[in-house]
Amino acid sequence: MSVSNAQLTLGPLLDALRGVKWPTRERVRAGMPGAHRASQRGTTGEFTEFRAYRQGDDPRRIDWRLLARSDRAFVRVTDERAWWPTWLLVDASASMAFPRNASVPLRSVAVPDKWTMTRALAVGLAAVAHATGDPVGLHVATRPDGRRLPARTRHGTVQAIAATLDQVVPDGDASLAPLIARMPAGARLVVCSDLLGDTDGVLDAAARARASGSEVTLVHVMHPWELMPPDGAWQAVDPEALELRRPLSPTGRDEYQMRFAAWRADVSRRALAGGARHVEVVCSDTPARDVRRIAGASMQGAAA
Amino acid sequence: MNVAFPWVLWATAAAVAAVVVAHLLSVRQPPVLLLPTARFLVDRPVRAVSRAATPSDRWLLLTRVLVLLACGVAFAGITISGPREAVARLVVIDTAGGGTDSASLARGLDSLRATLTDARPADSKTEALRVPSLAAAFIAARHAASTLADDADSIELIVLSPLRTDATDAALEDARSLWPGRVTLLRTSAATDSLESGSALEDVSVRSAIRDDVVTAAMARWNSVRGARVRVVRDDMTADDSAFARSGGVVVVWPANSAMYSRADSATQLPAVIANGRALIASGLAPLRSRDSLMANRTTDRAVAESPDSSQGALIAASSASQPIVWWANGEVAATQTTFGNGCVRDVGFATPLGDALLDVSARGVIAALISACDARGSLGAPALLSDARVAQLAGSGALAATAPLRLNAPPSTWTPWLLLLALLLAALEMLQRARRSSDTAQPSVTHAAGNGTTSANSSQAAA
Numbered sequence: 001m002s003v004s005n006a007q008l009t010l011g012p013l014l015d016a017l018r019g020v021k022w023p024t025r026e027r028v029r030a031g032m033p034g035a036h037r038a039s040q041r042g043t044t045g046e047f048t049e050f051r052a053y054r055q056g057d058d059p060r061r062i063d064w065r066l067l068a069r070s071d072r073a074f075v076r077v078t079d080e081r082a083w084w085p086t087w088l089l090v091d092a093s094a095s096m097a098f099p100r101n102a103s104v105p106l107r108s109v110a111v112p113d114k115w116t117m118t119r120a121l122a123v124g125l126a127a128v129a130h131a132t133g134d135p136v137g138l139h140v141a142t143r144p145d146g147r148r149l150p151a152r153t154r155h156g157t158v159q160a161i162a163a164t165l166d167q168v169v170p171d172g173d174a175s176l177a178p179l180i181a182r183m184p185a186g187a188r189l190v191v192c193s194d195l196l197g198d199t200d201g202v203l204d205a206a207a208r209a210r211a212s213g214s215e216v217t218l219v220h221v222m223h224p225w226e227l228m229p230p231d232g233a234w235q236a237v238d239p240e241a242l243e244l245r246r247p248l249s250p251t252g253r254d255e256y257q258m259r260f261a262a263w264r265a266d267v268s269r270r271a272l273a274g275g276a277r278h279v280e281v282v283c284s285d286t287p288a289r290d291v292r293r294i295a296g297a298s299m300q301g302a303a304a
Numbered sequence: 305m306n307v308a309f310p311w312v313l314w315a316t317a318a319a320v321a322a323v324v325v326a327h328l329l330s331v332r333q334p335p336v337l338l339l340p341t342a343r344f345l346v347d348r349p350v351r352a353v354s355r356a357a358t359p360s361d362r363w364l365l366l367t368r369v370l371v372l373l374a375c376g377v378a379f380a381g382i383t384i385s386g387p388r389e390a391v392a393r394l395v396v397i398d399t400a401g402g403g404t405d406s407a408s409l410a411r412g413l414d415s416l417r418a419t420l421t422d423a424r425p426a427d428s429k430t431e432a433l434r435v436p437s438l439a440a441a442f443i444a445a446r447h448a449a450s451t452l453a454d455d456a457d458s459i460e461l462i463v464l465s466p467l468r469t470d471a472t473d474a475a476l477e478d479a480r481s482l483w484p485g486r487v488t489l490l491r492t493s494a495a496t497d498s499l500e501s502g503s504a505l506e507d508v509s510v511r512s513a514i515r516d517d518v519v520t521a522a523m524a525r526w527n528s529v530r531g532a533r534v535r536v537v538r539d540d541m542t543a544d545d546s547a548f549a550r551s552g553g554v555v556v557v558w559p560a561n562s563a564m565y566s567r568a569d570s571a572t573q574l575p576a577v578i579a580n581g582r583a584l585i586a587s588g589l590a591p592l593r594s595r596d597s598l599m600a601n602r603t604t605d606r607a608v609a610e611s612p613d614s615s616q617g618a619l620i621a622a623s624s625a626s627q628p629i630v631w632w633a634n635g636e637v638a639a640t641q642t643t644f645g646n647g648c649v650r651d652v653g654f655a656t657p658l659g660d661a662l663l664d665v666s667a668r669g670v671i672a673a674l675i676s677a678c679d680a681r682g683s684l685g686a687p688a689l690l691s692d693a694r695v696a697q698l699a700g701s702g703a704l705a706a707t708a709p710l711r712l713n714a715p716p717s718t719w720t721p722w723l724l725l726l727a728l729l730l731a732a733l734e735m736l737q738r739a740r741r742s743s744d745t746a747q748p749s750v751t752h753a754a755g756n757g758t759t760s761a762n763s764s765q766a767a768a
Contacts (some may be wrong), residue, residue, distance in 0.1 A: 012439050069742065094340075095340030098338065098339070098340050099338075194340060196340050196341065196343075200471065225339075226339070227340045229339065230337070232333050232334075233332045233334040234336070234337035234339075235333050235335065235336045235337065236337050236338075236339040236342035236345055237336050237337065237338050237339070237342060238338075238339070238342045238343060239338040239339075239340060240340070240342065242344055243344070246342045246343070246345035246347055246348070247334070247345065247346075247349070248334075248337060248339065248342075248345055249334075252345060252346045252348070255345075255346055256341075256344050256345050256346070259346045260334060261343055263344065268310060295466040
């Protein structure tokens with residue numbers, strides 16, 4: 001199912017994502033009260049179990065009625081709930097504009113370009129995270145300084161994120177790796193990129209962020225023309241490295257697809273090895289469905 | 305306009321066509337596609353063959369075509385001359401045999417005049433030649449045509465010839481092949497074939513005491529004259545022979561006894577006898593030992609001894625002296641003829657050649673002199689006419705000879721150096737155009753328009 005750019009407006013997308021929650025894959029650190037199960041046990045909140053009283057426990061946590069019935073001292077154990085800041089790291093390099101910048105014949109393709117799809121995914125994921133009660137922040141990797149919105153839970157955060165993304169024009173070859181490295185530990189990092197820039201740097205930074213306690217999801221955005229190049233003879237030029245020119249002919253199309261598939265498989269393997277999730281998104285898909293897939297996979301991971 | 309080397313023009317046309325096709329099938333860089341995943345494509349030279357409905361680089365194509373045309377016209381040797389006749393005539397008169405007599409030539413010229421009046425305008429150029437044979441006619445025409453070739457597009461060759469068998473020789477076929485077109489053959493003599501005249505050939509008989517097959521065969525082979533009865537006596541002459549001669553026959557006394565001939569002296573006497581303009585050269589041609597006295601007394605003795613009327617015989621002898629009919633190569637008489645009554649007696653003063661020399665064609669003149677009628681001695685007889693089929697074969701069919709292949713040395717074109725200079729200038733212009741184009745489109749330009757995020761790409765195009 002293909003969608004047009006007009007269908008990627010915020011209204012229908014947010015309506016399609018209403019009620020979708022985005023739980024974490026594992027317990028989060030203790031912090032501000034939130035919706036995510038925290039790793040710290042406490043005395044307030046949701047009851048979990050009884051535990052025998054040990055010396056040093058707070059006597060106020062002893063369940064007196066159970067003591068009266070069983071003549072044993074038990075304390076009530078409860079799970080703490082904490083929030084989980086979500087940071088959207090969006091790649092706005094020149095390759096994300098494909099195929100808007102490709103050539104005249106490809107502009108008439110009904111499939112939205114990668115940047116439009118990335119904007120929709122980012123807004124959708126921000127809306128889901130915001131609906132869960134998490135603060136949501138945004139970092140856009142552009143030259144020279146990028147754009148940044150701090151993580152907030154207040155009303156209008158999603159609209160602010162959408163407005164910021166609308167002002168961004170994909171260009172240049174800014175890398176996401178420094179942004180990932182600067183992210184605070186213990187957060188959810190969602191990287192929306194085609195991973196065609198500094199691939200090794202992004203994967204290494206993602207692995208380090210994962211080791212520091214963050215949850216890293218790599219949303220790999222691809223266009224159908226990248227999976228199946230257009231027919232005819234072309235002189236393919238990398239928009240981020242104009243000196244890189246390769247012939248795109250019918251005879252070399254099979255080898256291209258084989259190489260591209262091998263590269264994607266390698267990226268996925270390295271991301272998983274680093275503890276990050278690697279989710280491939282094709283621009284011909286529906287953004288709401290991809291957002292549900294990303295959030296649902298997180299939920300499945302949390303259940304596991 | 306004359307073209308010395310037409311194939312050069314054809315080659316030039318082919319080269320021009322190839323250049324045009326090359327501009328239609330130019331190798332160029334394909335259009336640019338900004339593809340982020342270009343790194344996964346195989347690294348090869350970025351070129352592709354593309355076809356177009358209209359030629360690319362029209363000015364460059366025009367320059368190249370002009371270079372080729374200038375070179376082609378220069379090397380083709382094109383010359384432009386003034387107005388020329390469409391057809392030039394070349395009249396060749398074959399004077400062989402009887403074709404030179406004024407009567408037959410007049411008849412041939414009458415036919416020629418009628419032909420010219422009927423078929424050709426009066427102002428066409430005509431040149432006439434006289435040659436001794438039919439083969440020479442074609443050879444001379446081939447050479448003379450080179451002078452007429454510059455003034456006409458084609459040449460009509462008219463040959464006036466008796467068209468007899470004696471006018472042909474072994475070189476006729478090769479000589480005819482030299483002329484590349486149709487030939488008009490006009491017969492100049494009204495002579496008819498002797499075999500069709502109704503007269504029988506001479507009745508030649510050979511009487512010999514020995515086996516004399518070669519002489520008999522030679523008499524039969526070269527018996528081409530008519531009107532006489534001939535008796536060849538290879539031994540002594542008898543009274544019957546005299547009566548035969550007196551009655552109008554021809555008696556050829558040619559002793560076969562070798563003892564009557566002296567040994568041939570090659571130092572002083574060439575073994576050759578001549579008659580009718582032809583020489584018979586053969587071994588064994590020895591003279592009679594006593595030829596002088598024999599030839600001097602032959603007529604008187606035979607007349608007095610064999611004539612029944614001695615006074616009449618004396619009268620005959622007195623009125624008829626011996627006349628030479630065959631000579632040795634040194635001029636001495638080798639055979640004589642003496643009138644005898646209504647006929648004649650011929651005394652042969654040389655021995656029979658060894659072998660079958662008498663059957664050779666060189667013996668034809670001598671044999672004809674010996675067996676011809678008394679009043680027609682020395683005549684070889686009228687040779688047969690060429691048949692109509694043969695004449696038609698020689699005349700050929702098709703068009704007249706074009707002048708282009710007849711030009712032996714085409715004059716050099718004065719345009720050649722100027723055309724080559726023009727070609728050089730155009731070639732330099734073509735190089736400048738290529739250099740300018742390669743500098744303009746060395747690399748495709750990809751510019752990113754700031755603000756709207758669009759990227760424009762210009763594909764470079766390299767001419768073949």
